[in-house]
Amino acid sequence: MDGVALLTITVLAIFVGFEVVSKVSSTLHTPLMSGANAIHGIILVGAVIVAGQATDAGTLVLALLAVVLATANLVGGFVVTDRMLEMFRGRKGARR
Amino acid sequence: MDGVALLTITVLAIFVGFEVVSKVSSTLHTPLMSGANAIHGIILVGAVIVAGQATDAGTLVLALLAVVLATANLVGGFVVTDRMLEMFRGRKGARR
Amino acid sequence: MTLLSPTWTAILYLVAAVCFILALKGLSSPKTARRGNLIGAAGALIAVVTVFLSSRLENVPWILMAIAVGSAVAAPVARRVQMTQMPQLVALFNGVGGGAAALVALLELGHADEPWVRVAAVFTLLVGAVSFAGSLVTFAKLQELMTTRPVVFPGLPVIMGAALLAAIAASVVVVATGSAGVAVVLLVLGLATGVLLVLPVGGADVPIVISLLNAFTGLAVAASGLVLGNVLLLVAGTLVGASGTILTRAMASAMGRSVAGILFGAFRGGSTAGSTAASDRPVRSSSPEDVAVLLRYAQKVLIVPGYGLAVAQGQHTIAELQAALEERGIEVAFAIHPVAGRMPGHMNVLLAEANVAYESLKEMSEVNPEFKTADVALVVGANDVVNPAAKSTPGSPIYGMPILEVEEARQVVFLKRSMRPGFAGIENELLYEPQTTLLFGDAKDSLAKVLSAVKAL
């Protein structure tokens, strides 16, 4: 994909991000923080690609370290966010 | 630009469009209608490209017709929207 | 030789696209709206300059002349049109935009090699043509060049179905072969479909159809962006598509209708128009002086403006009346129905023109509980938006539309010219209720008389 396309996508993603996040109710700011935190764990995809290309042991070790860290971020982030949001579900006040 | 990039851009633009427009206050729905209307006049860019490539007279006439129509849409749309919005500007209630 | 490299071209188009996004973002508040629109116009200018600097173009003098012609025609019209004629002007501009997109697709089809590009071109061609023809018919209806009633004839659904099927078949052929001849046939079929789609729509539903066609044109332009590989057209078209979709839904739900019901209602026999005959049951009518007394000794007055106020151009007079009443210590507010008038938010534009303060404009949900405590509900040129039939008469064309509950007010005063019904063409039982008084005459005249009577008291 060429640079211009990536630039366009970046600009649009910035708009999407700001518009969507500015609609998040302040009640849910903690889950937003941890949910966004989980999302950047997707760097796992990059880590897997790098590890899959590693040819020498040094590179492989560093890349596998990146995989471990990214997985921890991704899995832990979604689990903890889910735990938090679970609490919001059962609220009797859900009528509003 | 390849198809996948265009698809990605389309999807993101859909999100941007829905998010941004759903924040427009209902007070401004008429200007929104005419402002959005003006924006699609940008098909003028396409019309100019097509007219600039025309080699036979028939094509040129049709392409120039498209240029005229698109220009009318673009210029008229922005002018009429501006006229409408001008009214909103001078309102004494602008404190709110 | 072009002046701009492809990268710079793409960046400038991106800048223009961002300008369009900012234009729509500006509309989130009246304070930023005008600047937003100017940013949008600047984006358009950037884009047009970019296309001249970045492509090797033939026929430049001709093109410039065509642009001059288009501007020379549109700008004066746009500057002089009356606000009541806005809907038809929007319809017209929408139509020409759709037409331009269809023509671009038709001419570009020859250059489309990949099948998915041809799919996009065919889509632009068909949808652009539908939008062009449909918009012109709505224009004719609104400008009263033709009847505003639904036009239905026996074979209509069959013809419509045939046109659609033929269009689909032609589309497939064009995608497969790229034939220019079949593409012209497709264009004609698109035009026919557009006409047939809008003919059966009743006058009251026309603004919704305009908004829908607006979305169509947006989609056509977006698809043309795919055809030309132009990100600006793609993004701009998508934005318009989104905005048209949201507005259409908002209007339909404010009128308690479904979009499909509006488009295909006439086929199913459920006509959207009622009788336009005036009834001659007795009503209580009164003089401007009586209305002035009623207002002068009220504590709280809610004014319900409607289409008639726009027709009469009575916005400045009503603003003066508000000021006069407020000076005398009376609480006055405007109750704004979302589909009062003929465009969404029409009353806001109208009253903005007369410098009415935002604070005194109240939305339906906010103001409805207040009618109970209002002494007078002054209905100026509105009818359907206060018609209780929307709640009580299941068969009525406006049944289900949320209305302003003026019948809860102590006294209801209607300013209208006759006993003729509103746009939906149905009678308003509220006119015959005991608490209702009518003041016949053009809204602006009546308001002026009431105003001077109030001042004289």
Add this chain to the structure above:
Amino acid sequence: MTLLSPTWTAILYLVAAVCFILALKGLSSPKTARRGNLIGAAGALIAVVTVFLSSRLENVPWILMAIAVGSAVAAPVARRVQMTQMPQLVALFNGVGGGAAALVALLELGHADEPWVRVAAVFTLLVGAVSFAGSLVTFAKLQELMTTRPVVFPGLPVIMGAALLAAIAASVVVVATGSAGVAVVLLVLGLATGVLLVLPVGGADVPIVISLLNAFTGLAVAASGLVLGNVLLLVAGTLVGASGTILTRAMASAMGRSVAGILFGAFRGGSTAGSTAASDRPVRSSSPEDVAVLLRYAQKVLIVPGYGLAVAQGQHTIAELQAALEERGIEVAFAIHPVAGRMPGHMNVLLAEANVAYESLKEMSEVNPEFKTADVALVVGANDVVNPAAKSTPGSPIYGMPILEVEEARQVVFLKRSMRPGFAGIENELLYEPQTTLLFGDAKDSLAKVLSAVKAL
């Protein structure tokens, strides 16, 4: 041989990106939030499966093992962590994400041919390293592995400046030459900068820094998307960057601070920590029974929860107390300060856990005018967010933060363990005011005692 064509790969990544957008959209309402998060997790799963099916990967067993290790470590921790420890967990996860991004950039640098790709790689490397090191320091501070006070030493600004300059120089060299050795130096400089950036931040400001570093990691991941030409990483990273930026700004403004002031405040000498010594001026303390009587004969009680409630895990007890009071006809609401606790919206999460109805949670701007008519303001484990010094003492570290105006209530009851100050480390004059009563003890214990006393009355 890969199972997925590049086009399908790109489409699946796009689907995953849309899932992430929907995850954030879901958070616009508590009703859709959990489903949104699950959609986000599904998107992550799709993306991970896609990368295995679409690339020719070596070392797959090793990679799978690494993923298993990462999951095995993180999932149980995430499942068992106490809600009060959430901030440090978020900090930790944020740090490891940043570290992963930095490593990816370091290893990918060798494949980057075009200069702008190297710029993106260097950005990822540096920002990821800053985020990693900075997050670990905030983790240590919050977990109290080190002092929560600002750590400042004389040469700090100079060292910081030197590190930054060196990092910039190294960045230029790496972009120009692609040298792996200099890249490692850059990594080290990034780590040092991260540490130096966070050391001088006082404990109370740590959550803001976490949010800022969250935005940093997002930007690093977005830039890594540019390096790898991966749209998913680009979009996901940008989303996180936007969310982190918005949250940081929201928190800073809720605390009446500027982000720059927080980061560089300590350099300028305006320390963000006050004294932590307990004062021994006289106060009025009382028994649970007295508090129960106060509450029982009030008409309107506003409860102000704070960090101490979370520490004491008193949320269920306080919900019971609310129910008991409401049963007795007393109006009870919770006054929620946006930065009460240690995370934005902390109190909402806490009270949600105890099934407190949304309707009884009131935001600051909504509830502040109500204190005037409240008989009792029950402050449970809150301190800074009700400290009038924010309005009256210009030199105070919380000066300018909007507070809950509990001093307006007829009676103020504080539930806390001692006279020790809150997180900002400053004394609260309100504790010594005549209308204030203190009930010393752990919040949960005190609440339980008050509850049974109320029931006994």
